[in-house]
Amino acid sequence: QKEVEQDPGPLSVPEGAIVSLNCTYSNSAFQYFMWYRQYSRKGPELLMYTYSSGNKEDGRFTAQVDKSSKYISLFIRDSQPSDSATYLCAMSEPGGSYIPTFGRGTSLIVHP
Amino acid sequence: EAEVAQSPRYKITEKSQAVAFWCDPISGHATLYWYRQILGQGPELLVQFQDESVVDDSQLPKDRFSAERLKGVDSTLKIQPAELGDSAMYLCASSSRSNTGELFFGEGSRLTVL
Numbered sequence: 559q560k561e562v563e564q565d566p567g568p569l570s571v572p573e574g575a576i577v578s579l580n581c582t583y584s585n586s587a588f589q590y591f592m593w594y595r596q597y598s599r600k601g602p603e604l605l606m607y608t609y610s611s612g613n614k615e616d617g618r619f620t621a622q623v624d625k626s627s628k629y630i631s632l633f634i635r636d637s638q639p640s641d642s643a644t645y646l647c648a649m650s651e652p653g654g655s656y657i658p659t660f661g662r663g664t665s666l667i668v669h670p
Numbered sequence: 671e672a673e674v675a676q677s678p679r680y681k682i683t684e685k686s687q688a689v690a691f692w693c694d695p696i697s698g699h700a701t702l703y704w705y706r707q708i709l710g711q712g713p714e715l716l717v718q719f720q721d722e723s724v725v726d727d728s729q730l731p732k733d734r735f736s737a738e739r740l741k742g743v744d745s746t747l748k749i750q751p752a753e754l755g756d757s758a759m760y761l762c763a764s765s766s767r768s769n770t771g772e773l774f775f776g777e778g779s780r781l782t783v784l
Contacts, residue, residue, distance in 0.1 A: 600778070602773075604773065604774070657718060662710065663710075663711075
């Protein structure tokens with residue numbers, strides 16, 4: 559079993575829908591949680607960053623961490639065709655080198 | 671806006687040939703990473719540098735892969751000889767010294783081995 563599990567999709571939604579993307583993990587030492595967005599043939603770009611449990615909101619994006627369930631989510635409100643991309647979750651432990659472990663990514667398609 | 675620069679963007683080579691990728695991190699970023707991303711998978715770490723020193727190269731196939739960051743700034747990743755299974759995107763990322771996992775990625779180098 560991989561440390562970070564993420565459904566690859568694809569997830570296809572109509573424009574304006576609320577999107578929910580999720581990851582589960584097995585390493586209880588993870589404290590830092592990130593979401594990266596990767597457009598086709600491009601490098602990942604950091605979208606959201608949270609520490610420990612709780613919610614964080616940035617515009618149309620909300621990141622949620624539930625450490626008790628080892629489950630993280632990214633919500634996208636009022637989804638747009640420009641949100642079509644692969645969304646990678648990543649997480650890291652405190653101390654040491656903080657090297658993030660990535661999920662395999664979920665492909666999101668928002669159609670007009 | 672500061673960026674991580676990588677070259678070449680695309681490389682096609684035949685198996686058993688040598689390949690090299692170059693990365694210039696964001697100015698002032700002490701930590702540099704090389705990741706490999708196979709199509710449909712998440713990035714997997716190959717090597718991490720802190721300044722010019724290797725921090726973690728446990729997943730680097732050292733019989734054919736090498737990486738260096740001689741002056742603690744730019745870095746080169748080499749594959750010799752290339753094998754069919756090396757076809758992937760090679761991503762370079764950098765982070766500040768106070769990094770807690772926030773990485774800034776370059777656009778990647780797409781390698782195809784024929």
